[in-house]
Amino acid sequence: MTATADAPTPVTTTTSSHRPAWVTDRRLASWNRWVACPVSGGAKTLTAIAPYDEMPTAPVPACTPDDVVAAAEAARRAQADWAALTHGARAEVILRFHDLLVERQDEIMDLIQWEMGKARFHAWQEVLQVANLARHYAVHGAKYLADRKVRAAIPVATKAREVRKPKGVVGIISPWNYPLYLGVGDAIPALLAGNAVVGKADPQTPLTLLWTRALLAEAGLPEHVWQVVTGPGAAIGEAVVDNVDYISFTGSTATGRLVAQHAARRLIGASLELGGKNPLVVRADADLQQAARGTVMAAFANTGQMCIHIERVIVHTDVYDAFKEALLAATSGQKLGQAFDFSYDIGSLASRAQLEKVSAHVDDAVAKGATVLAGGKARPDLGPLCYAPTVLEGVTDEMDLCLGETFGPVIALYRASDDEDALRVANQGRAGLSASVFSKDLDAADAFARRIRAGSVNINDGAALAAGSIEAGMGGVAESGSGRRHGGEGIRKYTDSQTVAASRIGPVGPLPGQTLEKFVAMGNGQLKLLRRLKVR
Template sequence: MTSTTPQSLGRDVPSTIGGVAGAPPATRAATLVGRVTGGKDSAPVETTSPFTGSLTATLPQATDADTRAAFAAARQAQQAWAARPVAERQRVLVRLHDLVLDRQDEVLDLIQVEAGKARIDAFDEVASTALVAAYYGRHSARILRPRRAAGVIPALTRAGEVRHPKGVVGVISPWNYPLALTAMDVLPALMAGNAVVQKPDNQTALPALWLHELAEEAGLPAGVWRVVLGRGSTIGAALVEESDYLCFTGSTPTGKALAGQVAQRLTGYSLELGGKNPMVVLPDADVAKAAAGAVTACFSSAGQLCVSVERIYVHDGIREEFTRAFVERTEALRLGAALDYGADMGSLTSAEQLAAVDAHVADARERGARVLTGGRARPDLGPLFYEPTIVTDVPESARLFREETFGPVVAIYGYANVDDAIERANDTKYGLNASVWTRDTRAGWALAARLKAGTVNVNEGFAATFGSVGVPMGGMKESGVGRRNGAEGLLKYTESQSIAVQRGLRLRPFRGMPPALWTRAMTVSLKALRRLPGR
């Protein structure tokens, strides 16, 4: 692995310290932090940049009372917002789409400074945000419009379905994709007519606040979307108890705990949780393309991506060739911290994540695994850098075999037949994302349907499904409940209501008519109705 030459961009964006990303200008950070609701009565939290360890921002922390007050205020603002025509709400997202693309340099810097990403990975978040805004800015009215349905008695029963917003949606966002996951969860909730109270992670709060600022500039009424900051131990109960629907992205253990709490209130929730995502390389795959795709699938955002690949199953006939090509491409990656496109991979985001990655690799080594490349931290580049790492011969006893690493580490395994590869790929408690590589795309589609994962990409790692906003995204098994994106990602934030108008004939016997005669007549009618089109 090589390192890029850090250089200052020489523009009014986050300052550079020693040529690498340091802290955003104090005035800009203060402007964004000023959008946070509450926090006057508790000690603030200071965050630092993964690239340098320097101060990034001082963040107010909400109390339980602050959070409940935010929900109360949002509930009042929601009524007027929900009363607006959907087409009017859509226009806010159309304007937001343009603002995000036009001012992307601002948030690219913020994402790099707070999350430690390479700029190309930060741009993935910008692109995803724009795609989400465009999709719901165009299709929300169609998805939400009242739907007619067949009534029980043709011509005499008119039936249909209407959608109502849940009310106030609570969104708990993770640190790893602070802009994209804010957009994917908050924007459809708003389009459905809800208000939102969001809790971003402290470490990467500024990109969410930046999008919040742009949304109000695009026409979102002030107060409809509120942002609170704080630890789950302090404000978690308020988020669960005050939300009419809860949306959470994070670890599986935390998701299970939240689901149990929400169940006591009988309100809805969606959870996107952990993953141990497989990639299956079929014997007919283009080895060079598969190796290049694996680099992106495994090492984007330093592997800190819920849908990144951590296991690769390669047919024995091409395993040696693939491994050689994959290692070569991985070793050519440029690691760096400059606020430009010179680096292919940035750093990890936290010391805790660095320790977890290092522990997984060390444990695998001790149990007999071989490290083909990488496998060490790079403090010469920054406090949280870790080399992109490829291992093989990982035994089942190693933590790396089954546990999610959430870092730039991937294990390669061979297989003899496709059925074996599918069985091993599915042999996990998770089911978030998967990848298949083959020259025969029809066979790839068929194999993809056999993998137990919420999204499967053929000849791609994750971006094909991640960027296809019109189809749902979510996990099977312990990778989550519910879906984001597509119609499901909007409708989950609504309550469906069925309305039927009955005219003329009552659905009970006429006065004086024997019930037995009525039921025989209805039986004949029901048999006839089954043959009508549309029934």
């Protein structure tokens, strides 16, 4: 996925024919200055491969573990002054960033497409989500973090409240599939809560994060409050976890386990959004055209490289054939290709490794008896890493594609005899990230949704509805992770709760000269009175 050189490589060596014309050597140099490599000085570089032509993009400095240590120390020194600002002052920076992001969105969409290969509409969705999160937490963050009065030990004579204090330095390890949304969307609430951030850019998409860091500097974010480090997780991921006070990780379940174990050894908190094998259930009473459209949108968005995308479609037997016909029609209407405009619905896969994994899953399923209803093959005529949107049926448990996360534009159809059978299939395996139910009976769908093992369930939508409801938490259960982004938990997780209790009468306990027996008797009397009054 990346190439590493022993010495700095001039940015003029980039050879990708899809490099946007506005991405000049001067712009690249201005972004690279935001890589925190104070120890190594950027002596080594890494260069990603552009999915549209499999040619190098542009080199960026590669950090060492010592660079990460120094970056975290600089962030810690800067954090105190940043935390001393009012929430309103921090919010002004984030709102200026919001405005700049919306104004210059064409630039960041170009970078996302160049580095990651997705269709432009899906790149725009990242802009939409980050802008919404920036505005939401800037406006409502103070409310989420406000002091909370609680009932004190002795009414009237004492008082107590819970206050929120920033963790200090938050580490964010974000993946390549949503480099803006996941790399920046998690940093915004951490910053607004008064923390400094050390963010590790994925080697496939570092320019996206560096462009955004430069934009935040223009909006007024102090230089060392958000440190960006670059490099493979195997090289610097452990150093990030070792030098922060809280870690937010998005990625595979296997790596998430390692992050959790390492965080646990340090006794720091961790938020983990991990893999999914997300089901979509079509009940017998569903609007089939609506369900087919929602399935296609949720399964093939971001070329299927989305943790919440749909991979399993479970259809009531009474409507299976009619739904299959509608689904195949909707799938055939998807335009696959590569362009820096809105002319295609589905873009490229991000890397040769992704293409090989998707192909291997489909080939294994076909070899073991699955039937290809649509797609099922790469499309090198459209782009070196393009893969046709694929629908399979007859997928069985022994196939790798059954419960293994494919992370590509591939869905498997399953027939269910009734709701209970559909629920059994939906809850198969150990993942539990996102799910969907299509039904005209919203009450029945709601009752069904509550029985699905998933952190989020969408009714009459494939995946975007819950993710876009940013006042509600988003995350997984079981092997799909722990913790939540978005909503109150999405910012409070970056803080510690501190209880502050005060007494107007001095220490709580027996009064001078009062025997312990008398004090205990008074306490027992209070217990009985409060019980009769149904207090607490």
